[in-house]
Amino acid sequence: MLESSWLIPLLPLLAFGTIVFFTNRNPRLSSYISIGAVCASFALSVPVLFEVLQNPVASEFKFTWIDLKGFTIQMGILIDPLTAVMLMVVTIVSMLVHIYSVGYMAGDPRFSRYFSFLSLFTFAMLGLVLSNNFFEIFIFWELVGLTSYLLIGFWFEKKVAADAGKKAFITTRTGDLGFLVGIFLLVSAAGTFNFQHIFHQIEAGHIPAGILTISAILIFAGAVGKSAQFPLHVWLPDAMEGPTPVSALIHAATMVAAGVYLVARAMSVYAASSSAALIVAIIGAFTAFLAASIGLVQNDIKRVLAYSTISQLGYMMLALGLGGLTAGTFHLMTHAYFKALLFLGAGSVIHAMHTNDIWEMGGLFPKMRITAITFIIASLSISGIFPLSGFWSKDEIFAVASGYPHPIFLIVAVLVAFMTSFYMFRLCFVTFFGKPRDQHKFEHAHESPRVMTIPLMILAFLSIFAGWVGIPWLHKGYSSFVFFHHPHHAEPKIWLMLISTVVALSGIGLAYLIYYKGAISADKIKRKFAFPYKVLFNKYYFDELYSAIIIKPIIGLANLLFKFDLGIIDWLVNAFGNFCVFLSEVKEWFDSHIVDGGVNGLGWIFKKSGSYLRKIQTGDLSNYILIIFFGILLIIIFKIGL
Amino acid sequence: MITLNHYLALSAILFCVGIYGIFTRRNAIGILMSIELMFNAANINFIAFSKFITPTLLTGQVFAVFVITIAAAEATVALAIVILIYRHHKEINVDKINIMKW
Amino acid sequence: MENSVQSAIFYILAAIIVCSAVLVVTLKNIFHSLLFLVLTFFSVAGIYVLLHAEFLAAVQVLIYVGAITVLLIFAIMMTAQIYSPALRQSNQQVIPGIIVVGILLVVTLTVLGNTTWRVSEKLPASQSVNLIGKSLLTTYVLPFEVVSVVLITALIGAIIIARRD
Numbered sequence: 002m003l004e005s006s007w008l009i010p011l012l013p014l015l016a017f018g019t020i021v022f023f024t025n026r027n028p029r030l031s032s033y034i035s036i037g038a039v040c041a042s043f044a045l046s047v048p049v050l051f052e053v054l055q056n057p058v059a060s061e062f063k064f065t066w067i068d069l070k071g072f073t074i075q076m077g078i079l080i081d082p083l084t085a086v087m088l089m090v091v092t093i094v095s096m097l098v099h100i101y102s103v104g105y106m107a108g109d110p111r112f113s114r115y116f117s118f119l120s121l122f123t124f125a126m127l128g129l130v131l132s133n134n135f136f137e138i139f140i141f142w143e144l145v146g147l148t149s150y151l152l153i154g155f156w157f158e159k160k161v162a163a164d165a166g167k168k169a170f171i172t173t174r175t176g177d178l179g180f181l182v183g184i185f186l187l188v189s190a191a192g193t194f195n196f197q198h199i200f201h202q203i204e205a206g207h208i209p210a211g212i213l214t215i216s217a218i219l220i221f222a223g224a225v226g227k228s229a230q231f232p233l234h235v236w237l238p239d240a241m242e243g244p245t246p247v248s249a250l251i252h253a254a255t256m257v258a259a260g261v262y263l264v265a266r267a268m269s270v271y272a273a274s275s276s277a278a279l280i281v282a283i284i285g286a287f288t289a290f291l292a293a294s295i296g297l298v299q300n301d302i303k304r305v306l307a308y309s310t311i312s313q314l315g316y317m318m319l320a321l322g323l324g325g326l327t328a329g330t331f332h333l334m335t336h337a338y339f340k341a342l343l344f345l346g347a348g349s350v351i352h353a354m355h356t357n358d359i360w361e362m363g364g365l366f367p368k369m370r371i372t373a374i375t376f377i378i379a380s381l382s383i384s385g386i387f388p389l390s391g392f393w394s395k396d397e398i399f400a401v402a403s404g405y406p407h408p409i410f411l412i413v414a415v416l417v418a419f420m421t422s423f424y425m426f427r428l429c430f431v432t433f434f435g436k437p438r439d440q441h442k443f444e445h446a447h448e449s450p451r452v453m454t455i456p457l458m459i460l461a462f463l464s465i466f467a468g469w470v471g472i473p474w475l476h477k478g479y480s481s482f483v484f485f486h487h488p489h490h491a492e493p494k495i496w497l498m499l500i501s502t503v504v505a506l507s508g509i510g511l512a513y514l515i516y517y518k519g520a521i522s523a524d525k526i527k528r529k530f531a532f533p534y535k536v537l538f539n540k541y542y543f544d545e546l547y548s549a550i551i552i553k554p555i556i557g558l559a560n561l562l563f564k565f566d567l568g569i570i571d572w573l574v575n576a577f578g579n580f581c582v583f584l585s586e587v588k589e590w591f592d593s594h595i596v597d598g599g600v601n602g603l604g605w606i607f608k609k610s611g612s613y614l615r616k617i618q619t620g621d622l623s624n625y626i627l628i629i630f631f632g633i634l635l636i637i638i639f640k641i642g643l
Numbered sequence: 644m645i646t647l648n649h650y651l652a653l654s655a656i657l658f659c660v661g662i663y664g665i666f667t668r669r670n671a672i673g674i675l676m677s678i679e680l681m682f683n684a685a686n687i688n689f690i691a692f693s694k695f696i697t698p699t700l701l702t703g704q705v706f707a708v709f710v711i712t713i714a715a716a717e718a719t720v721a722l723a724i725v726i727l728i729y730r731h732h733k734e735i736n737v738d739k740i741n742i743m744k745w
Numbered sequence: 746m747e748n749s750v751q752s753a754i755f756y757i758l759a760a761i762i763v764c765s766a767v768l769v770v771t772l773k774n775i776f777h778s779l780l781f782l783v784l785t786f787f788s789v790a791g792i793y794v795l796l797h798a799e800f801l802a803a804v805q806v807l808i809y810v811g812a813i814t815v816l817l818i819f820a821i822m823m824t825a826q827i828y829s830p831a832l833r834q835s836n837q838q839v840i841p842g843i844i845v846v847g848i849l850l851v852v853t854l855t856v857l858g859n860t861t862w863r864v865s866e867k868l869p870a871s872q873s874v875n876l877i878g879k880s881l882l883t884t885y886v887l888p889f890e891v892v893s894v895v896l897i898t899a900l901i902g903a904i905i906i907a908r909r910d
Contacts, residue, residue, distance in 0.1 A: 647862050651857050657763070664770030666846070673770070680782070705885050711805070711808050722817070722907075
């Protein structure tokens, strides 16, 4: 069964090809092909998971792709528990998003294209998690970035969307540069691309520590770009300009998790370099805090969720940086489900209200019961309320953070958990409860079609129960399946769970008081903390900062170079052109006077001589006969030798 | 004593006079007459040779008959052509009928 | 005696022939030159008689003097310009003509003088008319018939060429 798992990524690729080349004109058929392919991938992934569950070792299937003297590049698949989990996450979320999109994208003029992109993305993502070497993973990494670009800018008629696509692509490329250099550094030291070979060499201590640390940090740069960690987090909120299902699939559940997956996959590298690991943890913690604080004040429903995603990814990085592979990937899995649910729920609301601004919504609960209930379930889950899946995964992260000698990471984690529950329920209360703020839009609101609500319900189910595989009292649970070197059975810490629950509930309570009861006026707080509010509302002015220190100088440089081009290079080119013109004028004079003169002169000679010689032909018969006879006479004279 | 050379010399003179006529005559009929002179010169030759070289065979005389016949035919056709040219060009001087040049 | 008479006759005839031939090619009036042509023909016929070719002399008179001359007269009559006295009858190449002809004459006479003829001493056949008739219809019957065809072809051709259509 495992041998044929290469089919899993290939089926969506086939669907992509089929849609692009054959069924582009038929949107309905295109969507069916796309959904069918991803469903088949899911169906193939399930037995892979079970097989790995039974025998949790890494199995590798590969073939040589490029064979150079003494150095080969292979293509192949690596299936271990981490891959199996990622396969499930990607295929399930992708499948549900595909189905949801049929409803959400209905009537779009580029329906077929949308589904072909989705299929291509699914292919790339599955290929990424199945890769067995750095070369292959980089290819899929870039392919994922490409599809992300295509889908963010899917409605490219909107300048904002097109700009957001470019921003996402360029920002992640900045990180990818580091990733690429890191790969080269590591590979040049190890002599192979293969993950397992490299990790064995690291564990055997064959690779110098300096190179290891530098390449670890550089590879982490790639993860920073893809997972929208500080300082490359600016692209993700803008990426919300894409269709909402795309946000759910790519920019919440799967692609942005690729960075986390990469760090998890390269865990050996970070385990061997404590300073690099610490950097990962610090960046993760800082990002988690930063994004959560921005999320507190945003008004766009999707942007709040986007900052929430950045924050949660920061959590995962924090866990991984502290060596908690189990905790990080576990949170990756649960987060994928409830964040996909949140986005799809938000999509459902947007579909109904045709706006992203939460202050134009309100009181939607009676009108959109399924959406509202599933959304609240997801919010509870992300807030970490017992016994939903978010509780278990967040608890794992707290446990890892508490294991670090200094309490700073735990404090940050708890603070972020508080903020998370607060902004999530701020969102819930404002959107679904209270009075409708825009009566006109409210009246038109309606529950979304079945094709959209069923994926919501499935995801709600997963948001509740997916975390149960990691309940710490289960000794054959998630922690004994995905682990680094040896299973990490943290003793369940009741006091941590209590703190977590209390913090979450207090966040919810605060949101309830402010936005439901109105007991505390939000405006008053806003006025009281005017400066922090402004800073947060403007996202710490990161965009402005980048614009000032990176984009402006680059544009200035470009202008300078433009002037250089115009002034020097163009001048040189023009001067050369003018010189050529001058040369050709000289040559033209030579041609017209010397060459033409010669030719014309020759013609003139023949013409003149002809005009003289033609007089010989008098047309007078007497003349002719005289000359003929004279000729004959001469012949006779010569013949007889007189 | 009149020898063969006398006759041949006469014939040569007559022939040369005829050639001269062809060279200098403008009138087409004049040229035809010059040609008749040359025919006669040829006939004198034939008959003189017949008389002095082969007196018994008369071959030369027979050929002279043929020459006269051909001369008659030639004169007929040539005069017809002259008349045709005259009709076309209203002209009988050959140096005026010089359209075949340049 | 006989020889000297013959010589005298020859020189007279030769003088007439040469003089009248020169007049034929030089006279301004084409009709006059035609008359001298007739004189030439007659004199040539005389030469034939001297050469014991009586039949040919008769033919000469009949055909040349009778037929061809009449033909020429008709042609001259039909091309009416001849009587215009202003009309020049010779072109500009009199001098080159004389030169070329002079060279030809010199060449021919030189050749004649340098050549030895195998002159036969036999007497010429009497009754030449008889013999000519026989050989025309025996030995030379094919050329004879061909010539007759040529003649009739020429006649028909002349009629067709000169026909006014």
